[in-house]
Amino acid sequence: MFVDTARVYVKGGDGGNGIVSFRREKYIPEGGPAGGDGGKGGDIILVVDEGLRTLLDFKYKRHFKAERGEYGKTSNKHGANADSMYIKVPPGTVITDADSLEFLGDLTEHGQKLVVARGGRGGRGNSRFASMSNKAPEIAEKGEPGQERNIQLELKVLADVGLVGFPSVGKSTLLATVSAAKPKIAAYHFTTITPNLGVVGVPDGRSFVMADLPGLIEGASEGQGLGHQFLRHIERTRVIVHVLDMAGTEGRDPYEDFLKINEEVRLYNYRLEERPMVVVANKMDLPEAEENLKKFIEQTEGKYAVYPVSGVTHQGVDELLYAIADALETAPDFTTIDLEEVEETEERKVYRLEEDEDRFWITRNNEAYVVNGAWIEKLCKMTNFEQYDSVKRFQRIMKQKGVDSALRKQGAQEGDTIEIGEYSFDFVE
The missing domain is CATH 3.30.300.350 (GTP-binding protein OBG, C-terminal domain)
Structure with missing residues (x-):
């Protein structure tokens, strides 16, 4: 099962309590306070595991709580700090605070870590409160409560190339043709309901990762059909490959499909318009495809390089792969969250913390x-x-x-x- 969103509760461990204690040793009268501090509570830390591809584990476990620190001890001995709790997530996971919507982190590389809930500090023992006016204080702090919050995990597939287009235009067939991936292929809409990844080898030795993403329909930017479930994954891709049913097998006009899909992508995130795009005229082995292709090129006024292919007969596939590989060589890296957006979020966070202090x-x-x-x-x-x-x-x-x-x-x-x-x-x- 492919799960790409999850909401979980995390709580850092509470700090251990400090204690009240006094030295009780022979030949040391009035030994003074000797209560030690409590240990720090454990942190909750997310860590990227490149072997994971889904957030399925969080479907069955949604609450995570770290251990509290050890209590302080006599003779001014510090309580032991609790171990942190590490939670594995797949690469491409974006983390936000589910209540405030504050951006917390974007984890993309194996081994990358993010602290999402800090453990509380240990409480101070009575030896910390000794002063000239009170040399034998009977006071000790309890441990600081660990940070707790609800977090939203959102997985955005990491792929170099994303296949977009209406349902049943042949995206899955194309992926199966150019890679070893085995996506489900059938003659009905939304056969693909989760992203499929495949490593594509170009004849000249280059390679890239291609994602077959669920089909779009009009209104997807507003959540219609598989809407946002699809669009969140395209944000990571460096090159968009727009697949069209040039034969119009379902009675749709390829040019109208092209305009509608591009508009949905723009409405979801206008910055996706900046991505390099390769247009694929698929199903060229069927009647009317040649005539529709000529008409499409006229309607687009030659603004796009269109590659006629057939996922079934493999016609034009090599030329398409060369074009995609060339586009990737000059395409920017979009695998992480936009830096301007992150900086603005961090500035707001700092301002709020300063304002709320005391x-x-x-x-x-x-x-x-x-x-x-x-x-x-x-x-x-x-x-x-x-x-x-x-x-x-x-x-x-x-x-x-x-x-x-x-x-x-x-x-x-x-x-x-x-x-x-x-x-x-x-x-x-």
Whole structure:
């Protein structure tokens, strides 16, 4: 089964908790704090495996969670960091955040890696909080929660050449003729519903990878038929080979087919118009093909080099392969995402992170005041509210960051309920 899209949930491992501990050694009175830090949680890392050709594995497993870091130990010993979790994906996988649609990465080469969810740092032990005013702190942090997100995986086939055209124009037959690929061939529409790849050898020794892609219909750019399932794969190809049924065996006009397919490709992504295109007049062994070819050349005003072939009789196939190989020698590499688009996305990401740092806002939920903000929710999760010193530190940070004064401005009074994430507190003056 060929699967080219998947949505999965990933969560980095939580950091290990720091601990409260003191030196208890003979002949060392008042040994001081000795609680170690927790270890870092494991990352979730995608890695390219060139042996994979589909996202089928993600159809059966959609949740991935890395291990948490080890807790801190006595004698100032650091807890062990958790191992990262590696998830294999096929080359050509594009990764985006499924909720924010933020571009995360484009993996095309074997062994290439991308961290999609970072593990949390370990919490600090009490030895980190010692000071001149508090030489025996009974305070330790919990580990930082690991990053969690839903990600969208989208596979875009890596091929040098993509065959495009209406259903039943002979794309699969042509691929089977020029390569060892064995695509399904039958006399009905949409016989090909997933991309088929074949390595094509040119008589002069050159070679390239050709993809037989599912047939297009009018409205494909809006998702009609196999629409986007086809068009996402053509984005990677360096040369587009437009196959036409020049015999008009289904009563369609080859020229009208040519215009409609080009328009659908343009509407999906206007930059695809910049790709080198080779036009193939297929089924030249059938009646009316010669007459239709002359008419087609007149209608296109000779703007395109048209190669008459027959996938059945192999007529003109060698000339076509030479033309494709020549076009590939000067064609740009489109195997990765457009750099301008990536740079714009990264700039927006940096701006948003800077803007959200230390930011919080207050809303009302019935009688409760709800404090929202990524940093304050993380602070709650990393605070051990069973330790008196930890609670005092939490209150001090709330005051320093202006949360207390903001609540008062919103009307909070003694005894009112304050909610932060999954925690609830009583407001105390």
